Amino acid sequence: MPANTIEHNRSRFNFEGIDAIWLFGYGSLIYKVDFPFLEQRPAAIRGWARRFWQGSHDHRGTPEAPGRVVTLIEQPGAVCRGMAFRVSPKVFEYLDVREKNGYLRFSTRMTFDDGSHADGLVYIATEDNEAFLGEAPEADIARQIALASGPSGPNSDYLLRLAESLRALGDDCTHTFSIETYLKTQASTGS
Template sequence: MWIFGYGSIIWKTEFPYTKKVPGYVKGFLRRFWWWSTDHRGVPEAPGRVVNLIKGEPDDIVWGMAYHIDDKDWLNGVRDQLDYREKGGYTKHQTHFFPGNENEVGSESVEVTLYLGSDFHAHFAGPAPVEEIARTILVSHGPSGANKEYLYNLAYGMRTIAPHVQERKILK
């Protein structure tokens, strides 16, 4: 079983894995278009976290894929991730392409990733970057400050794909 992390799973796994590989998925865009009422915000003051939205076939989103032993997946990791991503995300399958900025792999592997639907109540949608930044600056939830999420994501992306422009993360 392979899981693809494009948000907090990049830096906060909290589950056993046998391998971790940087790379990307195609056909998506990463955006801060998801309300977080259970981790980086609260229902009365939601934070904003990333979700993937459909993009063009050549669009890519860099992240980290984790191989999880089938025994671990069935004995708790699946339930742990389903609970962690309970705020409106559901599991989907896509292809992951391993690589880094100097080496882009051509062999893909099927991964599971958690996506939120644009029909879900937690779908925040687009907003001016200043509004998104203001929300991230002031929001706080059970998992901590929303700005820590942004900082950890930016750090993770600089580690995985330093060639990707950071401003793309903020959209």
Template sequence: MAMTEGTSQVMEAKKEPIWVFGYGSLCWNPGFEYQQSITGYVKGFSRRFWQGNTTHRGTETKPGRVATLVEDKEGITWGKAFLISAENNAALPYLSNRECQLGGYRTCVVNFHPRPFYTSSTSSTTEKKDALLYIAVPENRHWLGAAPLPDIAKQILECQGSSGYNVEYLLRLADFMREEIPEALDEHLFSLERLVRKFASDMKICLKSLMGEEEEEKAEVKAVVPSYQFASRVPEKKLRCVNM
């Protein structure tokens, strides 16, 4: 695996369509335009919440924890790949700022394997593809490294940044995996999810409010509540009983 901070610039200079593999927030919030997206996996890596975040999901004094990949010969990490057109001049600079400048990630190129579900005799979507991968390594300034799962879960539950609460990042990723790739196994991710939900319940923390779902539900209810503001303008009518 060749890793370099200039990989995205080199691929962008080729002016060819580029696949980008997401395994964290890109799965449910890519934030850029793309031609196509497919679920699948990369080999030789395992997902871990070992990377710190001081912008989107934490602060300098209270960093959150987000996903990165660690090399694992037997590992398989599932996620989603996005095809960026050669004409899209905004996507890679956006990702470079989001993942590298702010997030502390580097880039490398890996083989992405589309999910077998996409198998088609007339389609090339099942062929493995070169994909750009953003990955954090221990040398970066945001690296937090391994810790007991309960400690990681509590840290995730307590932190927030400019993009929202750290817990939203974790739970939306777990939801994505469960809904889009139910056959995928990720004990680290789902163990953290279980612990976060348990701690939130013990501490009587409303996870819906941390994910912004309560406000969305209130807005939806408000939108469907009928208005009676014109009711007083309708003249009353008196009914008479008539014997037939």
């Protein structure tokens, strides 16, 4: 699948007759809320783990030196915390462009902090997209993040802001926090 998923996403869901839908954010959508929303609530989805396995050629890196951003990987028993936004379907005209580098919209079931549930959408970059980088040692991921920068700024800013946002949500994402620790260690030792 090509990295640019705009047209593919626009043909995946028919929003006719829908005034609002929930969107689950687990990466930059948690802290970079540059879109209108009707409601915002902490939430979690089950069976998915957040991983820095997706390449960023358009925001946090370049085609020659891609950054790394998060996607979701299926993992039985995992719980991924994030932020849910109830949005107008018109918001996807913008978000499909923002999330175009390999991300597709999928249906998901969310659990809110009060135990209630809702169905909604989530952007996931699957293994078959051209920008998918896959698993790597966390120290190597941190090194790549430290060196990458793109039109949206340094890749390290993405990692640090995400880690800060996850702490504010009370999430213990060991993958993200481990990469953050490697990044800070590399910065302090100059390696």
